[in-house]
Amino acid sequence: MFEKFNKSLRVRITFLSFVSIIVIQLIFIFGTYTIYGRYVIKNSLDTLSITTNETAIFLERIIASYMKPLNNISNIPHLNTMDWEEQQVLIDTNYNGFYDEIAMVDIDGQAKYYDGTVLDLSDRKYIKKALMGQSAISEMLISRKTGESVIVAAVPIFDLHDETVGAILGRIEMVSLFEDIKTTGYMQSPQRFIVSSGGSVIYSEVGDHWFKDNNFEDELRDFVHIESQNDNGVKIKKYEGENYYVLYSQIGDYQWGLYNVISEYSILKPVRNLLYLSLICSLIFSLFIMLFTYMVIRKASKPIHELDQLMLRGSEGDFSVRAKFNRQDEIGRLGNSFNVLMDRIKSLTYFDVETSLPNAIVFEEDYHVLISTEKSKDKLGLVMIEVDELINTRNKRFDIHATIVENVVKRLKRFVPANSVLYKYTDNAFAILIPDTTNMITQVFEDKISGFLNDFEEKKSIDNHFIVNIGYSFIRDNPSYIDLINAAIAATKYAKKDHHSSIKRFTEAMLDELNYDAEMKLSIANALTEKQFYLLYQPIVALGSQKVVKTEALIRWSHPDKGQIMPDEFIPIAETTALIIDIDYFVIEEACQLLKSRQLANLRLFPISINITAKTLEQVDFVSKLESILRKYQVNPSHIEIEITERVVMSNFNMNIETLLNLRKIGIKISLDDFGIGYSSLSYLSKIPLDYVKIDKSFIEAITDNKMAEQVIKSMIQMCDNMSLSVVAEGIETTKEAMFLLENMCLYGQGYLFSKPLSIEDLKFEYDVL
Numbered sequence: 001m002f003e004k005f006n007k008s009l010r011v012r013i014t015f016l017s018f019v020s021i022i023v024i025q026l027i028f029i030f031g032t033y034t035i036y037g038r039y040v041i042k043n044s045l046d047t048l049s050i051t052t053n054e055t056a057i058f059l060e061r062i063i064a065s066y067m068k069p070l071n072n073i074s075n076i077p078h079l080n081t082m083d084w085e086e087q088q089v090l091i092d093t094n095y096n097g098f099y100d101e102i103a104m105v106d107i108d109g110q111a112k113y114y115d116g117t118v119l120d121l122s123d124r125k126y127i128k129k130a131l132m133g134q135s136a137i138s139e140m141l142i143s144r145k146t147g148e149s150v151i152v153a154a155v156p157i158f159d160l161h162d163e164t165v166g167a168i169l170g171r172i173e174m175v176s177l178f179e180d181i182k183t184t185g186y187m188q189s190p191q192r193f194i195v196s197s198g199g200s201v202i203y204s205e206v207g208d209h210w211f212k213d214n215n216f217e218d219e220l221r222d223f224v225h226i227e228s229q230n231d232n233g234v235k236i237k238k239y240e241g242e243n244y245y246v247l248y249s250q251i252g253d254y255q256w257g258l259y260n261v262i263s264e265y266s267i268l269k270p271v272r273n274l275l276y277l278s279l280i281c282s283l284i285f286s287l288f289i290m291l292f293t294y295m296v297i298r299k300a301s302k303p304i305h306e307l308d309q310l311m312l313r314g315s316e317g318d319f320s321v322r323a324k325f326n327r328q329d330e331i332g333r334l335g336n337s338f339n340v341l342m343d344r345i346k347s348l349t350y351f352d353v354e355t356s357l358p359n360a361i362v363f364e365e366d367y368h369v370l371i372s373t374e375k376s377k378d379k380l381g382l383v384m385i386e387v388d389e390l391i392n393t394r395n396k397r398f399d400i401h402a403t404i405v406e407n408v409v410k411r412l413k414r415f416v417p418a419n420s421v422l423y424k425y426t427d428n429a430f431a432i433l434i435p436d437t438t439n440m441i442t443q444v445f446e447d448k449i450s451g452f453l454n455d456f457e458e459k460k461s462i463d464n465h466f467i468v469n470i471g472y473s474f475i476r477d478n479p480s481y482i483d484l485i486n487a488a489i490a491a492t493k494y495a496k497k498d499h500h501s502s503i504k505r506f507t508e509a510m511l512d513e514l515n516y517d518a519e520m521k522l523s524i525a526n527a528l529t530e531k532q533f534y535l536l537y538q539p540i541v542a543l544g545s546q547k548v549v550k551t552e553a554l555i556r557w558s559h560p561d562k563g564q565i566m567p568d569e570f571i572p573i574a575e576t577t578a579l580i581i582d583i584d585y586f587v588i589e590e591a592c593q594l595l596k597s598r599q600l601a602n603l604r605l606f607p608i609s610i611n612i613t614a615k616t617l618e619q620v621d622f623v624s625k626l627e628s629i630l631r632k633y634q635v636n637p638s639h640i641e642i643e644i645t646e647r648v649v650m651s652n653f654n655m656n657i658e659t660l661l662n663l664r665k666i667g668i669k670i671s672l673d674d675f676g677i678g679y680s681s682l683s684y685l686s687k688i689p690l691d692y693v694k695i696d697k698s699f700i701e702a703i704t705d706n707k708m709a710e711q712v713i714k715s716m717i718q719m720c721d722n723m724s725l726s727v728v729a730e731g732i733e734t735t736k737e738a739m740f741l742l743e744n745m746c747l748y749g750q751g752y753l754f755s756k757p758l759s760i761e762d763l764k765f766e767y768d769v770l
Contacts, residue, residue: 013297018290025282033275037268041245044267048260049247056249056258059194063153063254067135069099070155070170080157080165084112099170100143100150106166107131121169130154130167137254140174140202149174151202174203193259194251202256303331307338314342352424354402355409363423363431367485370435381434383449383472384488385412386496388428415448429492437474445472449503469495473506490514496576520573523559528582532558535590536757540609540728540750541767543742548765550607550641552750553591554757555583575613584616588626591640592633594760599634604765609641609671614651617644623662637667641692645673649688660689671728676716686723693720697731697751703740714744721745738770 073079073091082090084104091102103111109122109131121127129136138152150171157166194203243264250257303325310321321342323335352359358366370376387408408430409422416422416432417440425431434440449470471491473484491506493514504510527533537551557565574580591608598605616622630637642663649656649672660670671692676699695716702709720727729741732751741749754767 013301014290014294017293018286021286021289022282025286029275029278029282032278033271037271040271041264041267044262045245045247048245048262052247052249052258052260056251059256059258060252060254063137063252063256066170066172067137067153067155070153070168071135074155074157074168080159088114100146100173101169101171103169103171104166105130105154105169107164111169126152126154127167127169130156131164132156133158133164134253137256139196143171143173146173193261195257195259196255303327303335307335310338314345354405355424357409357422357424357430359423360425360431363425363433366421366433370433371484376435378475379436379438380484381437381440381472381474382484382488383432383434383470384425384492385430385432386428386469386471386492387430388467388469388496417445417448431488437476440474446503446505467496468501470503471495471506472503497572517573517576520570521577521579524570524574524579524583527557527559528579528586532560533583533586534558535587535594537608537760537763538750538757539755539763539765540748541754543738543747543749543770546754546767546770548606548763548767549748550609551763552609552611552643553587554611555587556757571613575615578615580613581616581619584610584612585625585629587611588629588640592629592635595635595639596633605639606765607639607641607669609643611643611673612648614648614656617648617656617659618652622659623666626663626668627666638669641669641671643671643673643694646675646677653687657687657689664689664691673730676712685719690725692726692728692748694728694730694750695746700729700731700737700741700751701733703737704734710740713741713746717744717746735770742770 076090079087079090087104101113103113103119105111105121105127109120109124109127111119111121111127113119124138126136126138133156135156136154138154140149140151142148143150150173153170153172154167155170156164157168159165192203193201196202245262245264245267247260247262248257307323310323313321323338325332325335327335350359350362351357367380367382370380412422412430412432417434419436420432420434423431423433449472469492471488471494473487473491475484487506490510491504494506494510495502495504497517534556536554536556538554539548540550540552541547542549555567555571557567557570559565571580571583574583587610591610595605595608619625626640629635630640642660644656644660649660664670669691670689671694672688672690673694674696675693676696693716695713699709699713699716703713717727726748727746728748728750729737729746730750732738732741732749732753734753737751738749738753753769755764
């Protein structure tokens with residue numbers, strides 16, 4: 001049930017509507033019940049108060065009628081002077097039978113009855129009151145003769161001087177009084193009491209045992225003394241969780257009070273009956289509304305339910321589903337939007353957004369169809385084209401990224417063989433799936449690829465310097481290696497090892513080398529963790545004085561199993577991953593740590609030149625991290641020189657120029673390594689913020705036997721001099737080479753003529769070889 005509630009909108013709406021209606025009706029019904037109940041209570045108490053007063057007045061008249069015969073007797077002249085026999089004859093003659101018993105009381109409180117009995121009643125309150133000149137009535141008493149409840153009325157007897165000389169008593173059975181009381185009063189009250197001023201129950205319609213059992217005696221007595229002036233009664237008792245109201249009225253001057261006790265439950269009974277009826281009607285009405293609401297919502301939500309089912313099918317990959325609502329309202333527009341959305345999702349799912357080419361999902365489906373088809377599974381060919389810098393340009397040069405992608409796709413489409421399909425495989429890679437390579441000649445195919453690369457190279461500007469790596473594989477060439485996709489990817493990875501645009505055809509021999517590279521990457525990562533790398537330093541010498549002006553930090557790897565591994569073996573592999581960044585920062589930290597230790601030991605300080613690769617230079621936080629390291633070791637920026645190659649600069653020309661400018665701003669000098677073997681021209685050299693240019697050793701080696709090389713070197717030195725750049729010659733191994741450079745104003749040199757790379761402890765700072 002709860003699962004359906006959570007999953008069904010129509011059930012939730014129906015249920016919430018039902019609950020809302022019920023809550024609103026309950027609030028209304030119980031609110032009305034509370035307000036109306038208060039009104040009924042107040043009105044009932046007002047009515048009962050009036051009836052209580054009226055009943056008390058009527059009871060006063062009844063009691064007065066009981067007193068009247070005694071008053072008439074007491075008013076007989078000379079009654080007090082008559083002897084007992086005369087008094088008895090007079091009473092018997094005129095009033096026999098009205099009272100159960102009559103007695104004459106003298107001024108001392110001695111009462112004489114018909115039967116001659118004399119009792120001392122001087123201590124009775126009603127006798128005292130009568131002898132004080134006031135008519136009085138007693139508490140309820142038990143007759144000694146009959147054992148029945150009785151009351152005694154006492155009327156004073158006055159002499160001619162209005163002095164009290166005695167009293168006359170009349171005893172009346174309570175049965176007669178009860179009969180008179182029952183003919184009066186407000187019949188709604190099931191508990192009605194007459195209570196004397198002393199708190200004794202004179203009359204109770206439910207019997208005095210109820211009065212005593214419910215502990216009303218003390219509370220009524222308090223009520224007599226404290227609340228007797230309350231017109232509407234007071235809530236004084238809570239019995240069995242129910243409130244009772246007591247209404248009071250004094251009965252004349254006889255010190256009797258009439259009390260009407262009524263429960264709140266009795267008062268509210270008709271209101272409760274109305275409440276129950278309202279609740280039943282409310283429930284019936286709510287059920288009807290719920291059923292009606294469900295039917296309306298079901299009809300209204302039917303298109304939404306259908307659309308929900310279509311969405312479910314669409315989420316499971318069926319993008320052919322379409323909503324067919326022939327409506328002009330919101331539902332119809334929602335259906336149309338759904339159809340557009342499905343078309344869009346289908347396009348986004350199966351086609352690349354930038355190029356509109358089929359994407360990797362379509363490629364995988366088409367590949368598995370072809371590879372499982374008997375006709376084509378042995379004829380398939382696959383070409384992978386990876387353009388390294390597409391990701392970088394998208395992230396950093398979005399202004400030109402779209403144009404580059406458009407041009408790449410346009411050229412690739414011209415290159416795609418007949419009956420083949422071009423796919424966008426990853427963010428920077430394309431794939432060409434060739435169904436039939438039977439008549440395809442490998443050399444011709446590679447010539448076409450080369451034509452594509454040549455066309456690409458001719459049209460790319462120096463600002464957009466990036467490398468295109470192409471790897472391809474034919475199943476017929478590698479029958480034992482049937483995973484065509486991995487074969488083409490492996491060939492592409494192998495092409496990357498050339499560090500320039502390259503074409504590679506897959507051979508199984510590539511796997512060994514790629515596996516070696518993978519193992520080497522793991523070893524490099526482990527070497528960084530285990531601190532297997534260390535630095536050597538090769539001096540750069542002022543050729544005139546043969547004194548060391550600075551050193552170049554060169555990394556070495558002491559492998560625990562393989563021994564010494566030279567940088568040429570692991571740096572190219574590290575450059576294909578982010579490991580090269582960690583290596584660059586390792587060199588920077590080690591160099592700064594060395595400068596710090598020499599400073600603390602008061603040893604000679606010298607600038608250290610550090611080689612930085614493209615990946616590190618292109619990190620957006622490279623400058624800030626370098627500054628942090630300098631601060632950490634308290635190294636003066638002038639003691640650090642960043643050495644880069646032409647290839648590093650050209651990888652992302654504009655961004656790298658900005659980084660180099662920021663480095664120079666903090667006092668770090670910049671040196672260009674391998675000058676002369678790349679884009680050596682004034683067109684870009686003038687744009688690079690440089691301090692030193694290092695002529696590649698391939699030119700230095702040719703000095704002694706190649707006049708053309710000597711002229712090139714002279715031109716380089718002259719050009720750098722004109723641009724106020726200092727020149728350092730790399731790879732000097734003979735005195736003749738050093739003298740030629742010195743004679744042609746090359747001021748600095750580096751090479752084995754002076755020193756091979758050494759530990760800092762073995763390094764000399766002055767030489768005498770010229």
